[in-house]
Amino acid sequence: MNTAGPPITEDVARRIQALGTVDVLVGIPSFNNERTIGHVVRAVVAGVAKHFPGAKAVLVNSDGGSRDATREIVERTDAGNLAEILVDASPRTTARIVTPYAGLPGKGSALRTIFRIAAELRATACCVVDSDLRSVTPGWIELLAGPVLEQGYEFVAPLYARHRYDGTITNTIVYPLTRALYGRRVRQPIGGDFGFSGALAERFLEHDVWEGPVARYGIDVFMTTTALAEKRRVCQAFLGAKLHDPKDPGADLQPMMVQVVSTLFDLMIRHETVWRDVNGSESVPLFGFPHAVGVEPVPVKTERLASIFRQAATDLPPVWKGFLSEASLDAIRDAADEGPEPALADAAWVRILFEAAAGWRRAALPPEMLIGSLVPLYLGKVATFVAETREATDEEAEDRLDRLALEFERSKDVLRDVWRDSAR
Amino acid sequence: MDHLQQEIAAAFTRLMDAFVSIVPAVLVLLASLLVGVLAGLLLRGLFSLISSLARMREKPGRPLVGILRAAGVDAGAGRVTRAISFWAGITVGLAVGVNALEPGALKSTLGEVVGFLPRLLGAALLVLLGLGAAALAKRTVLLGAVNAGLPWARSGARGVHVVVLSFFVAMALDHIGVARSILVAAFSIAAGGIAFAVSLAFGLGARDLARRYLEKKLRAEAEDTGIRHV
Numbered sequence: 001m002n003t004a005g006p007p008i009t010e011d012v013a014r015r016i017q018a019l020g021t022v023d024v025l026v027g028i029p030s031f032n033n034e035r036t037i038g039h040v041v042r043a044v045v046a047g048v049a050k051h052f053p054g055a056k057a058v059l060v061n062s063d064g065g066s067r068d069a070t071r072e073i074v075e076r077t078d079a080g081n082l083a084e085i086l087v088d089a090s091p092r093t094t095a096r097i098v099t100p101y102a103g104l105p106g107k108g109s110a111l112r113t114i115f116r117i118a119a120e121l122r123a124t125a126c127c128v129v130d131s132d133l134r135s136v137t138p139g140w141i142e143l144l145a146g147p148v149l150e151q152g153y154e155f156v157a158p159l160y161a162r163h164r165y166d167g168t169i170t171n172t173i174v175y176p177l178t179r180a181l182y183g184r185r186v187r188q189p190i191g192g193d194f195g196f197s198g199a200l201a202e203r204f205l206e207h208d209v210w211e212g213p214v215a216r217y218g219i220d221v222f223m224t225t226t227a228l229a230e231k232r233r234v235c236q237a238f239l240g241a242k243l244h245d246p247k248d249p250g251a252d253l254q255p256m257m258v259q260v261v262s263t264l265f266d267l268m269i270r271h272e273t274v275w276r277d278v279n280g281s282e283s284v285p286l287f288g289f290p291h292a293v294g295v296e297p298v299p300v301k302t303e304r305l306a307s308i309f310r311q312a313a314t315d316l317p318p319v320w321k322g323f324l325s326e327a328s329l330d331a332i333r334d335a336a337d338e339g340p341e342p343a344l345a346d347a348a349w350v351r352i353l354f355e356a357a358a359g360w361r362r363a364a365l366p367p368e369m370l371i372g373s374l375v376p377l378y379l380g381k382v383a384t385f386v387a388e389t390r391e392a393t394d395e396e397a398e399d400r401l402d403r404l405a406l407e408f409e410r411s412k413d414v415l416r417d418v419w420r421d422s423a424r
Numbered sequence: 425m426d427h428l429q430q431e432i433a434a435a436f437t438r439l440m441d442a443f444v445s446i447v448p449a450v451l452v453l454l455a456s457l458l459v460g461v462l463a464g465l466l467l468r469g470l471f472s473l474i475s476s477l478a479r480m481r482e483k484p485g486r487p488l489v490g491i492l493r494a495a496g497v498d499a500g501a502g503r504v505t506r507a508i509s510f511w512a513g514i515t516v517g518l519a520v521g522v523n524a525l526e527p528g529a530l531k532s533t534l535g536e537v538v539g540f541l542p543r544l545l546g547a548a549l550l551v552l553l554g555l556g557a558a559a560l561a562k563r564t565v566l567l568g569a570v571n572a573g574l575p576w577a578r579s580g581a582r583g584v585h586v587v588v589l590s591f592f593v594a595m596a597l598d599h600i601g602v603a604r605s606i607l608v609a610a611f612s613i614a615a616g617g618i619a620f621a622v623s624l625a626f627g628l629g630a631r632d633l634a635r636r637y638l639e640k641k642l643r644a645e646a647e648d649t650g651i652r653h654v
Binding site: 163165166167168169170190217253254256257260298304307308311312314315316318319369372373375376 | 653
């Protein structure tokens with residue numbers, strides 16, 4: 001037990017010793033997910049039985065102190081009658097470790113414990129799936145762990161069929177920025193469900209990031225960015241639709257955005273030498289068979305988005321002046337005055353984000369204030385996107401996002417300039 | 425006539441004697457002030473040197489820089505430190521000079537002025553802190569209110585700015601001992617009055633608005649735009 005990482009309980013250490021090494025490790029971070037975790041465990045057990053029948057596998061549940069029956073459900077749930085689920089089923093059951101995690105409460109801390117256990121078990125292939133999923137199937141396990149186990153990939157990012165207004169932080173910030181920075185088109189960098197090698201799990205542990213936003217929502221973008229920046233073999237896996245337990249979609253926007261975007265900006269500082277010379281982007285291999293999926297409709301009301309953006313355009317310039325240029329401030333003003341709905345142009349949005357990243361680097365404002373002040377601008381960009389794609393087909397909406405991503409790539413020199421200036 | 429001339433000459437002589445008697449004291453005072461200025465300059469130079477040697481630039485992760493900028497202060501922490509050290513040198517030089525004076529009316533008067541200086545400087549520091557804290561509070565409230573879509577964001581932020589600044593100004597006035605009892609009473613009455621007026625205005629004058637606002641806040645789904653951010 002020499003691996004660095006969070007502490008593990010004696011019971012877990014004994015289980016690890018008893019298991020020795022494993023081929024496949026499936027991790028499930030959880031917190032009060034009794035409604036959905038039974039389904040996730042069944043899918044995992046069936047997936048391992050069907051797709052990796054000869055492999056030595058373990059299921060690890062890293063729990064944040066659930067006060068409901070989450071942990072009991074993980075311990076007692078099996079796939080049920082495999083013969084009814086799978087045509088060709090192996091009778092093997094999957095070993096499992098259920099443990100609380102140490103550190104700050106959040107998904108990142110939960111995954112850190114899973115990485116530690118993966119490193120201790122010398123796991124060949126690992127995957128993690130969210131515990132609130134309603135659409136996970138046994139096939140997901142094959143698609144996330146298979147490319148690592150059988151094809152030698154080191155990181156598998158998910159590709160979901162999502163509604164155009166589902167995952168708007170991904171669509172307008174994380175995907176285009178990651179693509180422009182590191183030159184690889186990973187469509188869902190913060191998708192939540194990933195496959196990775198045991199060696200990469202060990203590498204994640206070596207980073208000293210576990211006391212900040214990476215311990216929470218920042219973990220997904222940390223994993224993807226680390227894999228891209230370290231030039232690991234990366235691929236995507238098409239998983240179909242992603243449906244999860246309903247929750248208030250707007251309740252946690254600001255803290256979530258602070259955690260994701262601050263991680264993104266921190267990693268820009270860390271990997272400056274990697275992204276500085278990257279131009280353009282290339283696709284990454286895709287596993288799975290992309291097919292049309294009837295995604296859940298998202299009835300969007302843009303009035304509130306527009307009104308917050310407009311109010312911010314009037315009230316927040318004194319704050320924005322701390323890190324935005326006059327050109328960006330003018331563009332915001334123009335976008336707010338445009339018409340019934342905001343029209344924040346791609347070039348302006350890209351420049352705003354690049355200047356925010358540079359402002360982050362020179363600590364122009366405290367972290368929460370800087371990213372908090374981006375929230376209304378992000379809402380304005382989302383409202384713009386909704387207005388542009390309301391009548392569009394899914395393909396047209398995706399093309400629109402691709403144009404935005406291309407604008408990020410084309411404006412890379414702007415980033416280099418503002419970044420250089422921020423060092424003075 | 426001669427008598428008058430003698431009286432004028434005597435008065436002039438006394439005035440000259442008095443003037444000549446304070447010249448050394450003034451010279452001592454000026455010399456101390458000069459030493460203070462030199463000490464201030466030396467301290468400022470020393471801090472500049474330390475800053476450049478330690479590369480104390482405004483880098484990410486320096487919380488003081490972030491807080492200064494959040495409060496709208498563009499000067500770096502190093503610049504603020506250098507200014508404080510310079511003026512501290514002058515103040516100490518002045519105090520030493522006054523102490524070196526011969527006992528007399530001048531020393532007594534200057535002593536009172538110099539004795540008052542630390543309290544005045546303390547009060548000035550409190551006002552400066554208040555300006556920073558008020559600006560920080562104003563921006564934080566403004567940002568939170570705008571992001572929550574509250575229509576009173578700007579006026580609310582201004583109100584918070586005034587309240588926080590008033591609090592620090594009251595503390596500063598209290599520190600220098602200006603109308604202490606009146607100040608405490610006035611501040612208490614004003615603070616209580618504002619809270620009472622706001623409660624009445626919100627609860628009675630705009631009870632429909634208050635009801636709608638609370639209902640809206642309690643029903644988060646009413647605010648849902650439909651967008652799924654992640």
